[in-house]
Amino acid sequence: MSLIQTNFTEAPPAPPNVMIIFGAGGDLTRRKLIPALFHLSAAGLLPKGFAMLGLDRLDLDDQAFRERIAGQVEDSLGAAFDRRVWEGLVSRIHYMQIDMLEGADYERLCERLSEIDAERGTNGNYLFYLAVPPSLFGPVTDRLGDVGLLHQSEHDWRRVIIEKPFGRDLESAIALNTSMHRNMDEDQIYRIDHYLGKETVQNIMVFRFANSFFEPVWNRNHIDHVQITVAESVGVEHRGAYYEEAGALRDMIPNHLLVLLGFLAMEPPSSFQAEAVRIEINKVLDAIKPLTPEEVLTHAVRGQYDAGTMPNGEKVPAYRASPGVNPKSFTDTYAALKLTMDNWRWAGVPFYLRTGKRLAAHYTEVAIQFKRAPTIMFKHTDVDELAPDMVVLRIQPNEGIQMSFGAKIPGPTMQVGSVNMDFCYEDYFGNRPATGYETLIYDCMNGDATLFKHADTVEKGWEIVQSVTDVWAALPPRDFPNYAAGSWGPCAAGDLTKRDGRMWRRIAVPKARIAAEPG
Numbered sequence: 001m002s003l004i005q006t007n008f009t010e011a012p013p014a015p016p017n018v019m020i021i022f023g024a025g026g027d028l029t030r031r032k033l034i035p036a037l038f039h040l041s042a043a044g045l046l047p048k049g050f051a052m053l054g055l056d057r058l059d060l061d062d063q064a065f066r067e068r069i070a071g072q073v074e075d076s077l078g079a080a081f082d083r084r085v086w087e088g089l090v091s092r093i094h095y096m097q098i099d100m101l102e103g104a105d106y107e108r109l110c111e112r113l114s115e116i117d118a119e120r121g122t123n124g125n126y127l128f129y130l131a132v133p134p135s136l137f138g139p140v141t142d143r144l145g146d147v148g149l150l151h152q153s154e155h156d157w158r159r160v161i162i163e164k165p166f167g168r169d170l171e172s173a174i175a176l177n178t179s180m181h182r183n184m185d186e187d188q189i190y191r192i193d194h195y196l197g198k199e200t201v202q203n204i205m206v207f208r209f210a211n212s213f214f215e216p217v218w219n220r221n222h223i224d225h226v227q228i229t230v231a232e233s234v235g236v237e238h239r240g241a242y243y244e245e246a247g248a249l250r251d252m253i254p255n256h257l258l259v260l261l262g263f264l265a266m267e268p269p270s271s272f273q274a275e276a277v278r279i280e281i282n283k284v285l286d287a288i289k290p291l292t293p294e295e296v297l298t299h300a301v302r303g304q305y306d307a308g309t310m311p312n313g314e315k316v317p318a319y320r321a322s323p324g325v326n327p328k329s330f331t332d333t334y335a336a337l338k339l340t341m342d343n344w345r346w347a348g349v350p351f352y353l354r355t356g357k358r359l360a361a362h363y364t365e366v367a368i369q370f371k372r373a374p375t376i377m378f379k380h381t382d383v384d385e386l387a388p389d390m391v392v393l394r395i396q397p398n399e400g401i402q403m404s405f406g407a408k409i410p411g412p413t414m415q416v417g418s419v420n421m422d423f424c425y426e427d428y429f430g431n432r433p434a435t436g437y438e439t440l441i442y443d444c445m446n447g448d449a450t451l452f453k454h455a456d457t458v459e460k461g462w463e464i465v466q467s468v469t470d471v472w473a474a475l476p477p478r479d480f481p482n483y484a485a486g487s488w489g490p491c492a493a494g495d496l497t498k499r500d501g502r503m504w505r506r507i508a509v510p511k512a513r514i515a516a517e518p519g
């Protein structure tokens, strides 16, 4: 049972299991996974028969590992840290030193897991979380397969969670899927896209399919266009080496932005079961027209940030001056695309996507702009133009939904102004601390793959962006760096919408300084 279908606090605990984390000494474990287990434990969603086994190269025993993570978790949870909950969880956390490439260590792992099963009543159910670089996905699952740890029976299950990047193009994604399939079936693989863990992303489905008034207008007859913005104010931080290989387009669009697009554009699935949702998402991805090389020149924009000043006054260096980055790098830190779909619902409706680092704000939203109402009835009044109606789904921060529409400005003459109705999650549901991994881990323990990516969804995502990356690779950019840190990206991004007589939505940055929008 997915947390989508149930109230978080009323959901039953997951079935007994051991969660085995490869890379337990790393950042993801400290910042996300252990805090997520803490929140699940606080909500009573971990079963009595639960244990976590951390694996890494560090030479530690259970006690030393527990002490090491205790301080880290307290720091990362801040005020949400509750000693009673932590003590209940930490006593179920174990550690084992391992060389992930050493077959003999996996024999020891089998023995250790049997001991934990006997001691903790975890029933031989294992969730392997691979918090390691993608180059290790194949080698680790091969070794797990060799010692039989991926073999499930009627009485127990074996599942593996991995996180992006799932390859860097179609070919490498297929190779990765093939190597994973060597040792397990597709339904044992849980590919995380952390955007699917965000409440507001899941809410797109609820907004569309649990209400009756949006669906009738959710199509080309009423919608003029859609804009998806994932703006980040951070730079590449310490990930220069990874980012040099990826760039903004690969890092964000085939996964996070296409996830948003898929939920937004899909037909109602026959149920919220994983397979039904996957089929509809894949139909959307199938309907997206890959860009021709000529279209890439006008429908795709890339950028790289130069030194600049952020809205808070902080002066930041250029991308090319970041650690691990080639000082002459051609890697994109900004990408914008115009995509269209070949299907009955969306024919002729452009979807504009943009994402970038070091932009003026940290902000993710989906804006659906409706067609303008005909102004005929206001002909002999002061109203010469009506602003279009808009639904904005705010993904982060200040999660919520905003509807903008026209209303009469009070007074003796007929004047129409655009007004907003705003729903904020926090006002209704409070601010429940969460990392975004709680739902995903809980769903995986329950065998619910609705919020995880299937192999063919990953491959379809790469097919779409590869039409762009191939052209970009053949034609290195001549104008990089082409936008200042703290701005809204390169001017060419403005042309992308202007060419169609449209404009990017102005993002309202909470504080005083608003940078000029491109175009």
Ligand code: BG6
Pocket: 164, 194, 232, 251, 364
């Ligand atoms: C990751 C990307 O997948 O998503 C990062 O690799 C990016 O480059 C991050 O910063 C954005 O996630 P969020 O949840 O902060 O929008």
